[in-house]
Amino acid sequence: MASGSKEIRAKISSVTNTKKITKAMEMVAASKMRKAQARMEATKPYVEKVKRVIAHVAGAHPEYKHPYTQPRATVKRVGLVVISSDRGLCGGLNSNLFRAILPKLKAWKEQGVVVELALVGNKAQTFFRSYGGNIVATVSDLGDAPHIEDLVGTIKVVLDKFDQGDIDEVYLASNEFVNTMTQKPNVQMLVPLQAEENTNEGHWDYLYEPDAPTALNLLMRRYIEATVFGSVVENASCEQGARMVAMKSATDNAGDMINELKLSYNKARQAAITAEISEIVAGSAAV
């Protein structure tokens, strides 16, 4: 009996240690999330301004139409940019995203559309390595403060393929930050850009320097880069939020477990004492 209570004691101390760790991770995630949210806010002006410029361009009457604004008649191959976290222990964040992607992949497969994957983050790489799929570009270990330069190469691979006609549409899969507790997996179309209704009156066009294709191409690329970067930063906020919630529930569960273990420890102790007393009583009765 004594060994039983000893085992329980060891278990209690191990669970207590785990609880300390999860508690610490929860607090770290909470503090990192505040910073990540600030970073997310900081990227918003750029995306808004690029969108404004794009809306202006859509409102103009240019002679040159950029290929990124022209939907293609047949879609044989698509590119999918998947944004995931580098680390685990963040609840169902990544699995929920993959779960949202799978029906799309199945639908494409049924239509005979080939999917090329560009993966951001370690978790997406591990997942699609097992799931299978044609990975064309990856980037990971972006850290807590991702920089747009880290993503340029991956985005370029996908856009170059689009330019060459290797792929006809590009999608972006990432988590949307609703609030600290809620993240929403989201798959959106990136290229061709969904042109907004042309409401502008008048027939004006820009003066371009050096020329229309160069200037518009640069603008479109920056827009796509900014959108992907914005999603990466948003995903980082989601990651910290999800981790915070996951670690909070882990801490709570550890607390419950400790209480249960303490109860059974006390029961074991009591049983041992009772057994000892009855042994002594039995022994004295025998004498």
Place this chain on the structure above:
Amino acid sequence: MAVSMQVDIVSAEGEIFSGKAEMLFAQAADGEVGIMPHHTQFLSQLKPGTVRVVSGDEEDHFYISGGIIEIQPTMVTVLADSAIRAADLDEAEANAAKQRAVEAMDNAKSDTDIARAQVELAEAVAQIQAISKLRDRLHKTGMA
């Protein structure tokens, strides 16, 4: 107060400047341009250099490592790059990304069981969702 225009200078990692100005100078693709309010619509690549914003007696200087400038009659937007970008540098980055993808595919055999289990779980859940959707539809049409 003189005629002014709205100037916004932003980079991907934050807002740099936002306010009214009477004149703005920037390094456009074909040389320096000076922009005053009611300029015609203009879209240009920006070369690395200084953007000067003049409002009243004040003059602000911002170093930009390239980007895009868009001009509307009462509005100027500068989309600044957060770092110097060169075509060959971008190319190198793209090649590195491709290389990593090839390595990722090569390493596919050394998978952990956890990853595989995760895939199977996700697939199973997707199937369940599909089935329950189908069932809902059948219920609605009264076929079940």
